[in-house]
Amino acid sequence: MxxxxxxxxxxxxxxxxxxxxxxxxxxxFNIDSLAVGVTExxxxxxxxxxxxxxxYIVEQVSKQLNKLVDVIKIKRLDKHESITRELSLIKVSxxxxxxxxxxxxxxxxxxxxxxxxxxxxTIEASGSGDKVAxxxxxxxxxxxxxxxxxxxxxxxxxxxxxxxxxxxxxxxNG
Amino acid sequence: MKITGAEAIIKALELEGxxxxxxxxGAAISPFYDxxxxxxxxxxxxxxxxGAAHAANGYARVTGKPGVCVSTSGPGATNLIxxxxxAYMDSIPIIAITGQVRSxxxxxxxxxxxxxxxxxxxxxxxxxxVKAAGELPRIIKEAFHIAATGRPGPVVIDIxxxxxxxxxxxxxxxxxEIKGYxxxxxxxxxxxxxxxxxxxxxxxxxICAGGGVIAANAAGEMLELAEKRNIPVVTTLMGIGAIPxxxxxxxxxxxxxxxQAANSALHHADLVLILGARVGDRAIGAASTLAKRxxxxxxxxxxxxxxxxxxxxxxxxxxLKLTLxxxxxYVKASEDKEWLCEAAEKxxxxxQKAAAERxxxxxxxxxxxxxxxxMLADFLPEEAVVTTEVGQNQIWAANNLQVRxxxxxxxxxxxxxxxxxxxxxxxxxxxxxxxxxxxISGDGSFQMSMQELGTMKQHDIDVKIVLxxxxxxxxxxxxxxxxxxxxxxxxCLDSNPDFTALAAAYGFRGEKICxxxxxxxxxxxxxxxxxxxxxxxxxxxxxxTL
Ligand SMILES: Cc1ncc(C[n+]2csc(CCOP(=O)(O)OP(=O)(O)O)c2C)c(N)n1
Ligand SMILES: [Mg+2]
Numbered sequence: 255m256x257x258x259x260x261x262x263x264x265x266x267x268x269x270x271x272x273x274x275x276x277x278x279x280x281x282x283f284n285i286d287s288l289a290v291g292v293t294e295x296x297x298x299x300x301x302x303x304x305x306x307x308x309x310y311i312v313e314q315v316s317k318q319l320n321k322l323v324d325v326i327k328i329k330r331l332d333k334h335e336s337i338t339r340e341l342s343l344i345k346v347s348x349x350x351x352x353x354x355x356x357x358x359x360x361x362x363x364x365x366x367x368x369x370x371x372x373x374x375x376t377i378e379a380s381g382s383g384d385k386v387a388x389x390x391x392x393x394x395x396x397x398x399x400x401x402x403x404x405x406x407x408x409x410x411x412x413x414x415x416x417x418x419x420x421x422x423x424x425x426x427n428g
Numbered sequence: 429m430k431i432t433g434a435e436a437i438i439k440a441l442e443l444e445g446x447x448x449x450x451x452x453x454g455a456a457i458s459p460f461y462d463x464x465x466x467x468x469x470x471x472x473x474x475x476x477x478x479g480a481a482h483a484a485n486g487y488a489r490v491t492g493k494p495g496v497c498v499s500t501s502g503p504g505a506t507n508l509i510x511x512x513x514x515a516y517m518d519s520i521p522i523i524a525i526t527g528q529v530r531s532x533x534x535x536x537x538x539x540x541x542x543x544x545x546x547x548x549x550x551x552x553x554x555x556x557x558v559k560a561a562g563e564l565p566r567i568i569k570e571a572f573h574i575a576a577t578g579r580p581g582p583v584v585i586d587i588x589x590x591x592x593x594x595x596x597x598x599x600x601x602x603x604x605e606i607k608g609y610x611x612x613x614x615x616x617x618x619x620x621x622x623x624x625x626x627x628x629x630x631x632x633x634x635i636c637a638g639g640g641v642i643a644a645n646a647a648g649e650m651l652e653l654a655e656k657r658n659i660p661v662v663t664t665l666m667g668i669g670a671i672p673x674x675x676x677x678x679x680x681x682x683x684x685x686x687x688q689a690a691n692s693a694l695h696h697a698d699l700v701l702i703l704g705a706r707v708g709d710r711a712i713g714a715a716s717t718l719a720k721r722x723x724x725x726x727x728x729x730x731x732x733x734x735x736x737x738x739x740x741x742x743x744x745x746x747x748l749k750l751t752l753x754x755x756x757x758y759v760k761a762s763e764d765k766e767w768l769c770e771a772a773e774k775x776x777x778x779x780q781k782a783a784a785e786r787x788x789x790x791x792x793x794x795x796x797x798x799x800x801x802x803m804l805a806d807f808l809p810e811e812a813v814v815t816t817e818v819g820q821n822q823i824w825a826a827n828n829l830q831v832r833x834x835x836x837x838x839x840x841x842x843x844x845x846x847x848x849x850x851x852x853x854x855x856x857x858x859x860x861x862x863x864x865x866x867x868i869s870g871d872g873s874f875q876m877s878m879q880e881l882g883t884m885k886q887h888d889i890d891v892k893i894v895l896x897x898x899x900x901x902x903x904x905x906x907x908x909x910x911x912x913x914x915x916x917x918x919x920c921l922d923s924n925p926d927f928t929a930l931a932a933a934y935g936f937r938g939e940k941i942c943x944x945x946x947x948x949x950x951x952x953x954x955x956x957x958x959x960x961x962x963x964x965x966x967x968x969x970x971x972x973t974l
Contacts, residue, residue: 265608269557273549280550310735317732323554323574326608418607 257286258312259304259338259408261416262319263327266292266299270324274301277322283307283315287340287405298326298418302407329416331408338408341380343368344390347397348375356396363389374399433561434459434592437525438467440568443600446496448472448487448858450480452507454500456540457527459592472858472887475879477504479851481511482877484522486855489838490813492645494521494575495855501527502540505586506547510845513551515582517842518666519643521575523568524548528588531559545586553581561594565601573604578611579730580643611729615746615754623701623725623742624758630699630723632767633659636682636712639666639841640704640728640748647671647834649752650703656761658768659701662690664711665826666841667704669834677768679775683711685823685973689775694718696771702726704748707737708842727751787944794968797821797896798828800947801868804894805830807955812864813838813856817849817873819903820973821896825868827974847876853891854883864892864955871897871924878930884960885934892954893938895927898967906973931962938962 264270271290278285286304293300305315312330319325331338348356353375360367360377363385369376379389383406390401410416431439437460441449448470453461464471474480477499484495499508505526515522529538545555554574556567564587571583627633641650647670654661654677661671662682671678680687682694694700694712700722707715707726715738718724725742726734734743744751787799801824804814810832816822816839831837838856840848853867874895884891896902905919928938937957941950941964954961 269545272546276549314732314736317736321553321730321732323606323609 255306255308257304257306259302259331259333259336259406260312260316260319261329261331261408262301262303262325263293263416263418264299264301265324265326266297267324270299273322273324274303274319277318278315281314281318283311289405289407295418302405304406326418327416331410335412336408336410338382338406339380340383340386340406341378341404342386342390343402344377344379344393344398345374345400346377346393347373347399349373352396356393359389359392363392365389429598430595431598432459432463432592433564433587433594433596434463435466436561436564436596436598437568437587437592438463438469439598440565440601441469441496442467444568444572445493449496449498450474450483450487450855451498452477452480452500452504454504454527454540456501456529456589457498457504457525457592459589460498460525460527460587472854472883474851474854475882476877477507478511478847479854479877479880479883481508481522481524482514482845482848482851483855483858483883484524485511485515485518485520485848486815486838486852487859488515488520488522488855489852490835490856491859492835494523494572496523496525498525499527500540501529501544502542505542505544508544509548509551510843512548512582512584514840514843514845514848516551516553518840519580519639520582521580522582523571523575524582524584526584526586527592528557528586530590531588532590534588545584548584551582552584553579555584555586557586558588558591561591561596564591565598569601570604570606574606574609578609579640579728579733612731612745613729613747613750615727615744615751617754619742619744620751620754621758623727623744624755626699626723626725626742627657627701627759628762632697633657633699633701634693634697635659635661635701635703636664636694636705637661637667637670637703638664638705641667641670642834644704644729644748645834646704646748646752649749649756651675651677653752653756653759656756656759658762658765660693660768660771662686662693664705664708664841665839668826668839669831669837672832673830674832676772679771681826684713685710685826687827688778689771692774693771697722699723699725702728702738703752704728706733709737712738793942793966794971795941795944795947795965797824797965797967797971799944800894800951800965801825801828802830803947804866804951805832807951808864808866811836811860812866813853813860814866814868815839815849815853815856816868817870818844818846819870819873819901820898820906820971821868821870821873821902823903823973824896846873849873850877850891850893851880851883854880854889857889857891865890866892866894869893869895870902871895871899871921871927872901874927875921881931881934881936881960885936890959892960893931893962894954895962895964896967897924897927897964898969898971899924900969902967902969902971903973905969927964928962931960934960936960936962938964940964940966942966
């Protein structure tokens with residue numbers, strides 16, 4: 255089973271998220287993450303959906319999503335041809351003895367300390383899912399108290415864009 | 429001109445050419461029902477909202493136009509759901525208009541509030557919760573477009589009562605333009621050429637026709653292709669009618685409850701051309717082994733169906749009528765009949781065996797349902813519509829009726845909904861008042877919708893009912909025999925009413941028959957009678973499905 259990233263343009267109105275989420279549960283597809291936000295066009299939102307599954311599943315997901323009238327366009331992003339980011343806020347236990355070690359670690363990962371208390375440090379980390387996971391792994395030894403993660407968002411490299419037009423190459427239309 | 433939202437719904441329906449709607453009133457839809465008084469649209473008051481949805485379905489299936497059903501909010505709307513799900517599974521275009529509580533009350537668990545767009549979401553092609561009256565003309569136009577084009581299906585329009593009451597300036601909607609909805613119509617020329625080449629290479633091709641052939645009005649093109657190359661045609665349950673039963677290329681229905689001739693043809697094929705069928709588990713059980721044996725060409729208007737249940741060698745997305753027309757341009761005629769003869773020989777054996785058994789019923793006190801069904805067409809014109817309920821009655825009908833034209837065999841395929849047949853027959857009769865309509869019923873299914881006799885009475889709807897009374901939920905009884913070693917559990921209908929007396933209570937004529945000798949004269953009386961008729965046929969509880 256591998257992970258696949260879909261960039262999905264949808265109508266920006268109420269009910270769309272529940273339609274998409276309902277479709278996944280109904281057809282037994284596994285969502286790894288789903289991030290949604292409005293695009294440069296206020297009528298249109300973009301969902302970045304990471305699904306786990308083989309080729310058959312990803313094809314079914316794309317085709318079934320495409321059947322939703324609110325879904326305008328779907329593109330499967332090539333791992334090597336796109337940039338993916340995930341943001342995490344991580345609260346770790348810290349005391350006088352461990353604080354500097356944590357700060358060093360955070361620097362190595364090019365993350366940021368965004369909040370400090372007597373007993374904790376809160377770290378903001380962004381990057382590919384792998385990088386954030388690696389940082390998490392390193393921080394475990396200090397005691398992670400809470401993690402908040404966004405889903406993955408992704409964009410294609412270079413000058414390519416995914417926007418609302420009629421029948422472009424690379425899209426799957428239904 | 430300023431009008432109310434309720435008036436706008438009616439106006440928009442009229443603009444879509446709607447002549448009849450099926451429904452049931454209530455508080456949250458009352459402004460609509462008030463406005464209806466000033467319209468020429470005919471309203472059929474069913475006795476249950478589910479009946480309204482099934483009637484809209486039957487109407488749609490005989491006319492090809494979307495059927496419209498209407499209900500109030502809450503229980504009225506939830507009562508529609510089975511009918512909506514049924515239409516979804518069979519890809520039938522219906523529009524369900526539901527009243528909803530006041531916009532500002534939504535989400536408060538107000539009296540008779542139900543989230544119908546949410547609860548019907550798994551079974552709708554699309555749905556709308558209308559926010560403002562100004563949206564109504566556009567939404568209704570879009571709803572008809574979405575329901576009827578591409579792969580057809582049900583659309584729900586949920587309309588809060590304040591939206592129905594608000595006054596606005598009605599403007600005729602512009603042409604439909606939906607960013608995310610552009611069904612593919614034309615098949616890809618390269619794929620069409622590949623399909624043509626594969627057909628010419630095949631030694632033992634079979635066409636498997638589904639409901640899509642009928643929905644796309646492509647039966648003529650399909651038959652032309654089959655005749656051009658002597659290709660045996662099998663159908664799914666939904667595909668019955670795509671080819672006349674008596675056609676030499678017709679091999680019957682495939683699947684668990686299909687004919688031996690059809691299943692055997694499929695089994696020996698080296699190429700299967702699947703047309704507008706979704707390869708459901710009841711139709712093609714061993715899809716993976718079939719795909720290993722034979723090349724598969726799958727043509728469907730819904731890209732998501734292709735490759736879903738069976739591996740396909742040549743996928744082809746497009747409207748069936750247009751795609752088959754294009755395909756015909758590339759396929760050369762063939763005189764080779766070897767494979768056809770081989771398959772036809774098997775079919776003949778199966779038919780002879782069946783004919784020998786037919787009508788020779790051992791026990792007196794019962795009729796042979798297969799025998800009755802095999803002669804029913806003799807008493808009906810070829811355009812006559814037959815609907816069925818679900819159970820043994822349905823499969824007896826599917827395998828034994830002479831179906832002579834598309835859109836004349838109407839049954840619940842994907843959902844297998846008991847209680848569908850009678851209201852569907854009512855809708856069919858409204859859609860085709862010029863032809864006789866008969867429902868093939870079972871004693872169990874009949875009792876799920878028998879309140880619709882009241883609808884027939886009130887609106888003078890001439891539907892003939894052939895009711896197979898085996899005092900059983902026969903299909904389940906048989907399943908318990910074969911799969912649960914005869915441990916019968918809750919399948920006896922011991923206290924059935926006197927069905928003909930029930931019909932008589934509505935003023936309908938009827939009779940009960942108990943032997944094969946009575947069949948012909950009874951069918952003659954039934955079809956010769958003007959107005960509804962209930963023919964109760966006593967059937968052996970142990971009568972097998974096949
Ligand atoms: C609404 C609904 N409930 C239950 C079933 C399961 N079921 C399938 S066939 C059948 C028996 C139908 O009995 P009847 O209408 O008398 O038909 P018969 O098989 O006896 O001809 C049942 C209960 C169903 N298909 N639909
Ligand atoms: Mg029965």
